[in-house]
Amino acid sequence: MRLKVILPDQILVDEEVKGVVAEAEDGSLGLLPKHIDFVTALVPGIIAFQSAEGEEFLAVDGGILVKCAADVLISTRKAVRSRDLGGLSRTVQEEFEALDEGERKTRSILAKLEADFTRHFLEMRLSG
Known part of the structure; x- marks a missing residue:
């Protein structure tokens, strides 16, 4: 097979x-x-x-x-x-930690983009 x-x-x-x-x-x-x-x-x-x-x-x-x-x-x-099943468990844990760190960075970048967008939107609204 x-x-x-x-x-x-x-x-x-x-x-x-x-x-x-x-x-x-x-x-x-x-x-x-x-x-x-x-x-x-x-x-x-x-x-x-x-x-x-x-x-x-x-x-x-x-x-x-x-x-x-x-x-x-x-x-x-x-x-x-x-x-090695035990080694696989450790490797998976390391992969998840790396993914978690990547997700934290991505969320931080998205939060900054949202804040910038909101600030620009409010500035446009106040000036208009």
């Missing part, structure tokens, strides 16, 4: 696997090569799969999983791959 994990800017995984375990909105699911075809929404969590090198893990922030014939396609906005 072929697993393909697609991110907005890259293909993270594209290889043969023996099985996939993922977390959908209605619970955990296991996929083997002869599993029926279907589509499901994934929740943020861990996807486990058996590659040629052994068990590997992906942390995903949700997405869509499509099982079609011998292909398992996963589309997600963000994912991190690792063979």
